[in-house]
Amino acid sequence: xxxxxxxxxxxxxxxxxxxxxxxxxxxxxxxxxxxxxxxxxxxxxxxxxxxxxxxxxxxxxxxxxxxxxxxxxxxxxxxxxxxxxxxxxxxxxxxxxxxxxxxxxxxxxxxxxxxxxxxxxxxxxxxxxxxxxxxxxxxxxxxxxxxxxxxxxxxxxxxxxxxxxxxxxxxxxxxxxxxxxxxxxxxxxxxxxxxxxxxxxxxxxxxxxxxxxxxxxxxxxxxxxxxxxxxxxxxxxxxxxxxxxxxxxxxxxxxxxxxxxxxxxxxxxxxxxxxxxxxxxxxxxxxxxxxxxxxxxxxxxxxxxxxxxxxxxxxxxxxxxxxxxxxxxxxxxxxxxxxxxxxxxxxxxxxxxxxxxxxxxxxxxxxxxxxxxxxxxxxxxxxxxxxxxxxxxxxxxxxxxxxxxxxxxxxxxxxxxxxxxxxxxxxxxxxxxxxxxxxx
Amino acid sequence: xxxxxxxxxxxxxxxxxxxxxxxxxxxxxxxxxxxxxxxxxxxxxxxxxxxxxxxxxxxxxxxxxxxxxxxxxxxxxxxxxxxxxxxxxxxxxxxxxxxxxxxxxxxxxxxxxxxxxxxxxxxxxxxxxxxxxxxxxxxxxxxxxxxxxxxxxxxxxxxxxxxxxxxxxxxxxxxxxxxxxxxxxxxxxxxxxxxxxxxxxxxxxxxxxxxxxxxxxxxxxxxxxxxxxxxxxxxxxxxxxxxxxxxxxxxxxxxxxxxxxxxxxxxxxxxxxxxxxxxxxxxxxxxxxxxxxxxxxxxxxxxxxxxxxxxxxxxxxxxxxxxxxxxxxxxxxxxxxxxxxxxxxxxxxxxxxxxxxxxxxxxxxxxxxxxxxxxxxxxxxxxxxxxxxxxxxxxxxxxxxxxxxxxxxxxxxxxxxxxxxxx
Numbered sequence: 023x024x025x026x027x028x029x030x031x032x033x034x035x036x037x038x039x040x041x042x043x044x045x046x047x048x049x050x051x052x053x054x055x056x057x058x059x060x061x062x063x064x065x066x067x068x069x070x071x072x073x074x075x076x077x078x079x080x081x082x083x084x085x086x087x088x089x090x091x092x093x094x095x096x097x098x099x100x101x102x103x104x105x106x107x108x109x110x111x112x113x114x115x116x117x118x119x120x121x122x123x124x125x126x127x128x129x130x131x132x133x134x135x136x137x138x139x140x141x142x143x144x145x146x147x148x149x150x151x152x153x154x155x156x157x158x159x160x161x162x163x164x165x166x167x168x169x170x171x172x173x174x175x176x177x178x179x180x181x182x183x184x185x186x187x188x189x190x191x192x193x194x195x196x197x198x199x200x201x202x203x204x205x206x207x208x209x210x211x212x213x214x215x216x217x218x219x220x221x222x223x224x225x226x227x228x229x230x231x232x233x234x235x236x237x238x239x240x241x242x243x244x245x246x247x248x249x250x251x252x253x254x255x256x257x258x259x260x261x262x263x264x265x266x267x268x269x270x271x272x273x274x275x276x277x278x279x280x281x282x283x284x285x286x287x288x289x290x291x292x293x294x295x296x297x298x299x300x301x302x303x304x305x306x307x308x309x310x311x312x313x314x315x316x317x318x319x320x321x322x323x324x325x326x327x328x329x330x331x332x333x334x335x336x337x338x339x340x341x342x343x344x345x346x347x348x349x350x351x352x353x354x355x356x357x358x359x360x361x362x363x364x365x366x367x368x369x370x371x372x373x374x375x376x377x378x379x380x381x382x383x384x385x386x387x388x389x390x391x392x393x394x395x396x397x398x399x400x401x402x403x404x405x406x407x408x409x410x411x412x413x414x415x416x417x418x419x420x421x422x423x424x425x426x427x428x429x430x431x432x433x434x435x436x437x438x439x440x441x442x443x444x445x446x447x448x449x450x451x452x453x454x455x456x457x458x459x460x461x462x
Numbered sequence: 463x464x465x466x467x468x469x470x471x472x473x474x475x476x477x478x479x480x481x482x483x484x485x486x487x488x489x490x491x492x493x494x495x496x497x498x499x500x501x502x503x504x505x506x507x508x509x510x511x512x513x514x515x516x517x518x519x520x521x522x523x524x525x526x527x528x529x530x531x532x533x534x535x536x537x538x539x540x541x542x543x544x545x546x547x548x549x550x551x552x553x554x555x556x557x558x559x560x561x562x563x564x565x566x567x568x569x570x571x572x573x574x575x576x577x578x579x580x581x582x583x584x585x586x587x588x589x590x591x592x593x594x595x596x597x598x599x600x601x602x603x604x605x606x607x608x609x610x611x612x613x614x615x616x617x618x619x620x621x622x623x624x625x626x627x628x629x630x631x632x633x634x635x636x637x638x639x640x641x642x643x644x645x646x647x648x649x650x651x652x653x654x655x656x657x658x659x660x661x662x663x664x665x666x667x668x669x670x671x672x673x674x675x676x677x678x679x680x681x682x683x684x685x686x687x688x689x690x691x692x693x694x695x696x697x698x699x700x701x702x703x704x705x706x707x708x709x710x711x712x713x714x715x716x717x718x719x720x721x722x723x724x725x726x727x728x729x730x731x732x733x734x735x736x737x738x739x740x741x742x743x744x745x746x747x748x749x750x751x752x753x754x755x756x757x758x759x760x761x762x763x764x765x766x767x768x769x770x771x772x773x774x775x776x777x778x779x780x781x782x783x784x785x786x787x788x789x790x791x792x793x794x795x796x797x798x799x800x801x802x803x804x805x806x807x808x809x810x811x812x813x814x815x816x817x818x819x820x821x822x823x824x825x826x827x828x829x830x831x832x833x834x835x836x837x838x839x840x841x842x843x844x845x846x847x848x849x850x851x852x853x854x855x856x857x858x859x860x861x862x863x864x865x866x867x868x869x870x871x872x873x874x875x876x877x878x879x880x881x882x883x884x885x
Contacts (some may be wrong), residue, residue, distance in 0.1 A: 129764045136768045296881045316874075317581065317793050328878035335882070348760045351768075355800065358854040364878070390668040410803030410853055432769060441765060 039066040039398070039421030047086035047402065051309055052093055052369060052376050053391040061091060063398040066420035071393055089415065090406050092372060094140025094393050094399035095353050096379040098310040099263075099290050099343035101145060102130035102350065103170065108147030109154055110190065113206060113216045116179060117247040119155035120144050124167040130347040131163045135425040137351030138401035138414045141172060143383055145290070145345075146180040148265040151187045151207065151216040153180035155251055158265060158383055159421050160399070175385050178287070179251050181264035183271040184321050187213050214274050215436075220284045224252035225359040261384070262288035263310075267321035269297040276305045282341075288382045290343070293325035299336035308339040308382035312349075313356040313365070330374060331364020341379035354407040361408065482509040482842070482865030485520055489529030489846065494536055494820050495835040504534065506842040509865030514836055532859055535816075536835050537843040540798045540824040541753045542733060542788030545582055545593050545611070546575035546619075551792075557813035560599030565669050568695035569604030571595040572623045576617045577714030581792045583872035586611045588796040589858045591846045591868075592621060592833060594788070594823075596628055596707075601666060603628040605695070606707055608827050610843070612863045625827050626731060627699050627709035631719045633712070641874055663718065670726050673700060705729040707753070707830075712762075713737040717785025720744060731826055734790065736762060739774055751784040751826045752816075756794070757801040757808075769808055776809030776819065786823035805850035815852060841865070 041062040049071060050056045060075040061068060077083050101107050105123040109115040124144070134142065140161055146154030158175035191208025207213050230243035231253070254260035262279070265287050268273050279286050289295060293316070295302055295309045302309060311333075316325035334340045342357050344350035345444040357375045360366040366374075380390025389399050398421035404410035417425035478611040484506050490503035491514060505520055513520075549556035558574040575595055585593070591611055597604035605624045613619035636655045638648075650658075673696035679687050680697075698704040710719040710731045713854055716735055723730040732738065733753040738745065745752060762771040778785045787802050789795045802815040810818075824834025832841045845851065846860040861868040 117783075122785070125728050133760070133768050255689075296877075297884075299881075300884070307648045314797070315793065317550050320550055322876060323550060326877050327883075328874065328875040332878065332882050348758060352758065355804075355854055362857065408855070410800050411807045430768070437765070 023335075025048060032195065039063070041078055041081040042084060042398075042418070043075060043081050044084045044086050044091055044400070045077070047089050047091040047312055048406075049392055050090060050092040050369075050372060050407070051392040052372050053393060056369070061392060061398075061400065061419065063400075063421040066398055068392060068394050068396050068398050068400075068423070071392060084402070084416065086402055088404075090403045090412070091392070092138075092401050092403070092407055093376040093388075093396075094389065094401055094417065094419065095138045095375045096383070096385075096390060097134070097139050097142040097344050097350055097375075098288060098341045098379040098382055099145055099345045099354070100134075100142040100347075100350060101147070101345070102134060102142065102347050103128040103159060104144055107145075108149040110147070110149035110207075111203075113187070114152040114220050114248060115146070115148050115150045115154050116152050116220075116249075116251045117154075118146070119157070120146055121155065121157045121177075124157070124170060126163075126165060126167045126170055130350075131161050132425070133347065134165060134350050135161045135417050136414055136430070137428075138354060138403070138407070138417060139350055140399040140401070140417065140419050140424075141380075141389055142350070142384075143178065143263065143379075145178070145263060148180065148182035148186040149190065150180075150182060151213045152220055152252070153182055155179050155260075158385065161417075161424065162419055162422075165422055172383075172385060172388075174388070175383060176259070176261050177254075178261040178263050178383075179255060181217070181262055181275070181286075183213050183264065183266040183275060184210065184268060185319060186265065187216075196211070209275070210271055213271070214278060217275070217278055218281075219280070220249075220252055221256070221284075224249045224256060225282070228253045228256060237344070256284050257336060258284065263288045263290050265290045267291055267293050267325075269294040272298050273301055276301060276307065280305070287384075288292065288341075291345070293322055293329060295338065296326065296329045296332035297324075299333045299338055302333065303337035308341065308378075309333050310341045310343045310379065310382060312345070313342050313359040327359055327363035330360045331366055332372065334360075334366065334374075335364075339378055339381055340374060342374045343379070345404075354412065355410050356412070358408040368406075371408055481867070482862075483507050484525040484527050484865075485518065486527045486529055486534065486844075486846075487518075489532055491836055492533060492535045492816070493836040494816060495837060501531075502534075504842070504844070505834060506862070506865045509842055511836060511838055511840050511842050513838060529846055533847045533849065534569050534836065535845050535847065536820045536833070537845050537861060537863065538589045538798060538819045538826075538851065539786070539833065540585070540590050540593040540789050540795050540819075541786040541823045541826065542596050542606075542755075542790045543585075543593045543795045544598070544792045545585060545795055546577065546579045546609075546616075547571055547594055547595055547597075548792050549576070549579055549581070553589075557684075559597060561597070561604065562599070564600040564665070565602045565692065566597075566600055566604050567602045567627050567699070568691045569597055570607065571597050571604060572607035572609070572616055572620060574617065575607070575609065577613055577616055577619060577846075578834070579792075580873045581795070582611050583869070584874060585792075585795040586736075586861060586868060587858060587872050587875070588799065589845045589847070589851050589861070589869050590795055591845065591861060591863055593795065594625060594827065595820055598628075598630070601630055601632065601662070602669070603630055605704075608829065610863050611713055612866070612868050621829060621833070622827060624698065624704050626705045627695075629666075629708045629719075629730075630665065630705050631708050631710040631715050632659055632723075633715055634659035635821050644758060663722075666722070667726075670696070699728060702727075702729050705731050707731045707733050709733045711736040715739050716741050720748065720750070720828040723750075724748075733788070736771070736774070738783070739777040739781075742778060742783055745778075746782045749784075751786070751822075752778060753788045753826070754778070754785050755788060756797075757787075757804045759796075772804055772808035775802075775805035775815070779810055784822055784826065785818055787818045799852045800854055803854075806852065812852075 047061045062070040109118045156178035158172040159170040190205035225247040233239040288308040292309045314327040357371045377390035380386035400418045402416040403412045487503035491499040608622040608625040609619040676693040735753040821834035824830040842865040844862045849856040
């Protein structure tokens, strides 16, 4: 779809990344064990890793003795860098896309980088049973929106079950005077119905196109931007990320998907996933959950911090996500909670924020572990990343340095001075006698 | 039957005595105030710490608990929670945090604490043994209580029922109140916001003035004096026996709060003071302690350093300001130790982080003679851990509150075991 020059541009950008050797770190590969060693970055990719790598001539050398290197963190549920999130006026909002409202200047991108996040799944909100289209981005701060997109990542769509999509159906939770915009559904029964109705229409639409393409029908169907993404879901071309809480609604969605012959790629939040882990694993859905949120609403009252561990042990592909610009800053210690609650190993805990979300987003051939050939998306910590005392020191994406704590600290004084100068100028220019009027 | 009851009644006090008298040995004792003892023991008698040391000579027959080489710390204290007051935030019927009206100094959180709340054992399982429960509504929200996180009734949980009066200092804000209203409203013009702010400050001063007059009339036994429940609750504040916990987060609010305290001659503790670093020298000079909110929050302004909330505790320490940590939550009270650890990652000395969840809050809340460290004469409110209590992966193995072994089971562990075993 994208013009060819874009791919060429990207290749050029990647090759502009310097050859870098990260020397003598403890390398946490996540998939191939951990050990002391060095990682060589060439053309934006991991070229080699091993105990005794020599730096090629002209390479940038990062001395990392005593430090820990891990794959860049992948957040499978985020709403940063999006100008708007919820098109809540309709129950099926599959015609809208987060891609159209990406905001590359969101400060949350920098803060996410400072927390070691290199990739995130930017989701539509949860106001609709079938929500908007979603995209996977890399935290390439400073690049325009189109260049944040993760090349080759399959597009997604948000579904939502339970309290959020049915909220607009309840007169008590809408503003007085808004009664006129009461929106179906008001119950979990209605949520199922909305999804089944939509996919029934999508199948008809799909059949119309098939008839046209095979020549059985001479008239092209009228394009339907709402149903098109649902046909992509039916054909496995678009990944479903479904917001859900309770076991009943989780099972409902899996069964509706079974009925229509498509897969739920990830269940998001899925706080009662531990109650139906067997069924989730059998369907093949991944689960992306909070580490320890609970009791903020009734559908989260049976949430337990052991959720990830139980689902993992029962064969579900699990990730820990943030759904928050703040929690995104310390997903490493969020993952550590699965060691406390359920006894996962260090490698299993790290997988929850790296290779597992990569697999869920089907980008694990590119990112998610430290292996030769993968993109050089890496985070360097001063302590083991599963310790609460660890701080991110450097973050690389495609071999480019996107966050450097030392540089951040060094630039603070200058930034503060520049801000002060601007404020002072503003004060001088302000006329103290100017009448204070309301902005119109 | 009657005889049996009599026997039981006679036996009970003895049993109770035996339950909270024991020797805990083979533990690394972290006293917090008097250093560490690598392989030490603590003798607990009638719920209080009777002796601490490397070797203790004890009367025969004392029950011995083997600490198995683990670590002993004082029970942790969360200096701001809604534990027991709020079960599920989004369900009004389960929340008792905010009363109607702006001036309710007479309200007491203690009497609204549900001792059977599922949140309490969940917090306890991570080492939190005592907590401040904070009312939230209006300007003078009511009286915060310091409670043990164990007890059959709120009476048994009571440590200090009027630990502080909560003053939610007025805020000058031009911003719309929520993310959603931001899409439809541009907010309030500055001049209007300032006028509203001044009106609120004046109302606050008026209320204190009213309380002062009430006190004068009462002391003078003035004719026609009528008791008033609201104003009566202000007397300990005016007399300085109950401190005022002032929630003020931005620089201007903190500055105005300090000025207000000075003018009203009240003893204050500052809470959730996000901009406290900018006023640290003044806080130090005036000896005002600070309750720091979660370090896990976003910087307020886009151009704030990304780690501003993480470094605030270290800055307070450098300036010599006394502080304690609070979760200001119910569901996240269990993460109190981790926010303390996060402050260590960003420059706070480890010992100070430990103090900020033990002895500092005990001092700030006026109970350091009973809580906050492992010292003779204090309550045996203790935790046994398999490592550093501020690290996530550490497990809390035992907890004692006033010498009683506390159940560390909770709803989450029960559901875990139940569903892990599902065939």
